Amino acid sequence: MQHDLTDLARSGSIVFVMRSAGVLNFLFLAWLMRQMSLPPLRAALGLTGFMPWLARVRPTRGALEDALERGESSVVFLGRASGPDPFPLLVAAQRRLARPILLVPALLVWTRRPQKLKPTLGEILFGTPDAPSRFANAIGFVLNHRRAVLRLGRPSDLGGFVAERAAEPDSVLGRKTRGALHLHLAREVRAVVGPPLKTASRMRGQVLRDKGLRRALELEARETGRHLPELEGEAERDLREIASRYSPAFIELVRPLLAWLFRRLYDAVDVDEEGLARVKRAAGDAPIVLCPSHKSYIDFLVLSWIFYEYGMTPPHIAAGINLSFWPFGAIARHGGAFFIRRTLKGDRVYTATLRAYVKQLLRDRFPQEFYLEGGRSRSGKLLFPKTGLFSMEVDAWLEQAAEDVLFVPVAIDYERLMEGRSYARELAGGAKPKEDLRGLLRARKVLGRRYGRLTVQFEEPISLRAFAAQRLGDRARSLTLDEVMPPLDAPVGSGVAGDGRERGRTSKRELVQALANRVAYGINRAITMTPVGLVAASLLAHVRRGLPAEEVARRVELLRYIAGDAGARFSRGLAGAPSDPRLPGPVADAVTRLTEEGLVRVERAAGETIYQVVEERRTLLDYHKNAVIHRYVSVALIATALRASRLDAPADDVKAGTRWLSRLLKLEFMYRVEASFDEIFEENAAFLRRLGIIEESAGRLCAGAERATLDFLAGLLRPYLEAYGVVAEALLELDRASPGAHVDRQGLVKAAMERGRAAYASGRVTSRESLSKATFENAAEWLAQQRALEPQGGHTRLAAGWREGRLPETVRKIRDCLGP
Numbered sequence: 001m002q003h004d005l006t007d008l009a010r011s012g013s014i015v016f017v018m019r020s021a022g023v024l025n026f027l028f029l030a031w032l033m034r035q036m037s038l039p040p041l042r043a044a045l046g047l048t049g050f051m052p053w054l055a056r057v058r059p060t061r062g063a064l065e066d067a068l069e070r071g072e073s074s075v076v077f078l079g080r081a082s083g084p085d086p087f088p089l090l091v092a093a094q095r096r097l098a099r100p101i102l103l104v105p106a107l108l109v110w111t112r113r114p115q116k117l118k119p120t121l122g123e124i125l126f127g128t129p130d131a132p133s134r135f136a137n138a139i140g141f142v143l144n145h146r147r148a149v150l151r152l153g154r155p156s157d158l159g160g161f162v163a164e165r166a167a168e169p170d171s172v173l174g175r176k177t178r179g180a181l182h183l184h185l186a187r188e189v190r191a192v193v194g195p196p197l198k199t200a201s202r203m204r205g206q207v208l209r210d211k212g213l214r215r216a217l218e219l220e221a222r223e224t225g226r227h228l229p230e231l232e233g234e235a236e237r238d239l240r241e242i243a244s245r246y247s248p249a250f251i252e253l254v255r256p257l258l259a260w261l262f263r264r265l266y267d268a269v270d271v272d273e274e275g276l277a278r279v280k281r282a283a284g285d286a287p288i289v290l291c292p293s294h295k296s297y298i299d300f301l302v303l304s305w306i307f308y309e310y311g312m313t314p315p316h317i318a319a320g321i322n323l324s325f326w327p328f329g330a331i332a333r334h335g336g337a338f339f340i341r342r343t344l345k346g347d348r349v350y351t352a353t354l355r356a357y358v359k360q361l362l363r364d365r366f367p368q369e370f371y372l373e374g375g376r377s378r379s380g381k382l383l384f385p386k387t388g389l390f391s392m393e394v395d396a397w398l399e400q401a402a403e404d405v406l407f408v409p410v411a412i413d414y415e416r417l418m419e420g421r422s423y424a425r426e427l428a429g430g431a432k433p434k435e436d437l438r439g440l441l442r443a444r445k446v447l448g449r450r451y452g453r454l455t456v457q458f459e460e461p462i463s464l465r466a467f468a469a470q471r472l473g474d475r476a477r478s479l480t481l482d483e484v485m486p487p488l489d490a491p492v493g494s495g496v497a498g499d500g501r502e503r504g505r506t507s508k509r510e511l512v513q514a515l516a517n518r519v520a521y522g523i524n525r526a527i528t529m530t531p532v533g534l535v536a537a538s539l540l541a542h543v544r545r546g547l548p549a550e551e552v553a554r555r556v557e558l559l560r561y562i563a564g565d566a567g568a569r570f571s572r573g574l575a576g577a578p579s580d581p582r583l584p585g586p587v588a589d590a591v592t593r594l595t596e597e598g599l600v601r602v603e604r605a606a607g608e609t610i611y612q613v614v615e616e617r618r619t620l621l622d623y624h625k626n627a628v629i630h631r632y633v634s635v636a637l638i639a640t641a642l643r644a645s646r647l648d649a650p651a652d653d654v655k656a657g658t659r660w661l662s663r664l665l666k667l668e669f670m671y672r673v674e675a676s677f678d679e680i681f682e683e684n685a686a687f688l689r690r691l692g693i694i695e696e697s698a699g700r701l702c703a704g705a706e707r708a709t710l711d712f713l714a715g716l717l718r719p720y721l722e723a724y725g726v727v728a729e730a731l732l733e734l735d736r737a738s739p740g741a742h743v744d745r746q747g748l749v750k751a752a753m754e755r756g757r758a759a760y761a762s763g764r765v766t767s768r769e770s771l772s773k774a775t776f777e778n779a780a781e782w783l784a785q786q787r788a789l790e791p792q793g794g795h796t797r798l799a800a801g802w803r804e805g806r807l808p809e810t811v812r813k814i815r816d817c818l819g820p
Helices: 002-011 023-035 061-070 086-096 121-126 134-147 158-164 170-193 200-208 211-224 228-242 248-265 273-283 299-309 328-334 348-363 388-398 420-427 437-448 464-472 499-526 531-540 549-565 586-596 615-631 633-644 651-664 677-690 707-715 718-737 745-762 773-785 800-818
Strands: 013-020 041-045 073-079 101-109 149-152 268-271 288-292 316-320 337-340 406-414 453-458 600-605 608-613 648-650 694-697 700-703 789-792 795-798
Touching (some): 013 061, 023 149, 061 073, 073 086, 073 170, 086 101, 200 348, 211 228, 211 348, 228 337, 248 299, 248 437, 273 406, 273 453, 288 299, 288 499, 299 316, 299 406, 299 453, 328 337, 348 388, 388 464, 388 499, 420 615, 531 608, 531 615, 549 586, 549 608, 549 707, 586 600, 608 615, 615 633, 633 651, 633 677, 633 694, 633 700, 633 707, 633 800, 648 651, 651 700, 718 745, 718 773, 718 795, 718 800, 795 800
Parallel strands (some): 013 073, 041 073, 268 453, 288 406
Antiparallel strands (some): 101 149, 406 453, 600 608
């Protein structure tokens, strides 16, 4: 803020614009200018009383004109008790001055209490949050001066505005300027305190009267023969199950508890303040939807706490219905959580009710938060996005619930995860613990431990309106919800849809999927490169017993360089710090922490320091590696393909091998959006050539002088390739044992777990983390998508073409990629 205001003061005369004339507002702004070593305020037009004179600020028209001519700062008010309207005066002054007048909206909020739709007695007596009485201002100062929120809006160049409308009189331009600033400050008020609060019954009534919901209920009545009042009752029950009971007073009450909790659990909470400032500005322009990564139950608290601490309205959070158990569900609803079922298929009334609720949140401009992965990532990697809530947000936008919707990718990263041991058990085939009161009470044990740093990073908001225009062109402006919903007059059960409607559905489906992919890519871009992640990747890619400190340092340095070249963000203190774990710094601290947790063992012999991963704890360490691996997948694919080609092959063959690998692992990694495979391959091959890892000559690619580095990069993918190989071999074995027999995915994963344990025990699988249930499930899904499993008579079996050729060929290719 200080840097921005200093630059503004050099380029023009700053005039702060506040909503209401109040001594406390003025004094706070004057104090802030002094704190930031900025030029003091010299004029305050519209301020009455003796206080301005004591502060050496004159509240007269002449004082304002003098301040403007000297390039000094001043303040004016939209709501003035007496005196001339300042805005025609500012326009007239701008016509005379060569130096631009820069209008900076300034909002000071003493209380976070939102306005009620129906004014209360207190609001009648003491005013509303955006226009409090003098008494309310004084009380607000006494109670909340430590938590006052000051928001400065984007400056407006009055000189440019006047020059474009030189023929219009000062009074007209002054009125237009006032109106624009009034609208801007009204949006800022809403961003800080939230929309006017409605009662729960009023909110339910608005949702249940939604046209889209009414249409869905009428359609359901026609198709099923059920009575409309019965369906309306079902929709109301569903809405009670879904809806939050958001209470700012409750959030204010638990705020100290949350602050204590984060101090207790984490060494520090690092917030990307620059990114958050962008989100603040965006929230004044359009409703925002926060889409964070999801690795821990703590995620549900993080953004709400940060938003409140930084003077923003906490979001309404979409949570799984499994978390609605007592008492957590009741507490979470008051904090803004709304609960949704894990699957919506087949329940059209529930789906339509949820869609109407999401639309109402958007219409009311409540910030929203949902996890595009659906559930917590047990592996550390970002999971592929679920599109259900994206689709509902797009539907609401198509129905003009908002002119635009801004999706904000957010990365929440942990140095140490409190659920780490539980995830390791699940990945090894164990059952997921049930969420209930007993589990909540057991969670008290986590309060006795520390979990390092928590980092929150924000990517640029993604405008739905701009994204749709980019994807669909002119069609984005004409696409309506009617084009993607069935007509009410269609014959019951006919499924009839005209060509236009079918095209509309396809356009919307493609838009939703592309939007989800773009947001997921944004999250990956925002993920923090942590020292523990870099150390984990360096150690786990080594298949032998231990790694010397010099090699750990070399690998960490390489990983930092690759990530930095791609614009990655690094955790606090990591940029410029030593990569050598023997030298003081974040990398050494990470190794110390891993050693204390029993994940890494340090051996010293013959003057060497050697780091060994504790075999039984590799899965815990693998979580941290997976959190950063997306930055290295593109180069690792090329390194693996070249190794499969015996380190020397025609460039086209290596490219074909890389393409095959990228398709094999497409369910594991999200590749760069809006770039073709050819572009990505050429860029990364050139990067590897620049580092001397590969060389190109006469149309052939071969390993360069850095052969060890090539093997290291390829080793990053070893656990995934070993896992896919185990699943493919398990499928072949099941078919050989009983040719043509039924094979379901769950049974295939179970067989792969057993085969994998045997292969690991015998040494045919080298990495313990390869035995991951999550990776096995993805491999089974990949085989299903490739039609290796074909339906027949209500069962699934191995397709004949895969039995004879493609599946054994897949196993052979994977073995080639793994090398000798």
